Amino acid sequence: MKNEKGFTLIEMMIVLLVISVLLIITVPNVTQHNATINKKGCEALVKMVEGQVQAYNIDNKKLPKDITELVTAKYLNASETSCPDGRVITLTAGGVVEAVASTATN
Known part of the structure; x- marks a missing residue:
């Protein structure tokens, strides 16, 4: 039999x-930091x-009523009106921007 070069089963199992x-080390670490x-x-x-609210105010001399x-x-x-974690961006009458929990149910 010729001396063929290649990986043995043991070498493949070690890899x-x-x-x-x-x-096993990295996957839990990534999912743990997902919320953060x-x-x-x-x-x-x-x-x-x-x-963007400030830019609107400068351009139009008034605050926007809502998002x-x-x-x-x-x-x-339209995609910029909600956060990745499901909270919805809202705008109060005073121009304060907040992220609040969504009230929609599935």
Whole structure:
């Protein structure tokens, strides 16, 4: 039999073991931080909407009545009215932007 170069079954099993251990370590770590990532993303979205409210106020010399007015005036996309964690961006009469829990039920 010729001396053919290649991986043995043992070498392949060791590689699979190493990959499995790496996955076991990293996957729970990523899912554990998912809530934190969504919270930070929502905070950033609220800050961006606050900036758009100020831009609308400068351009139109008045505050928008609600978020839909910002969407209609093309200051926001419709997808920018809710956070990744499901909270909805709202705008109070005083121009305060908040992320509140959605009241819609499935």
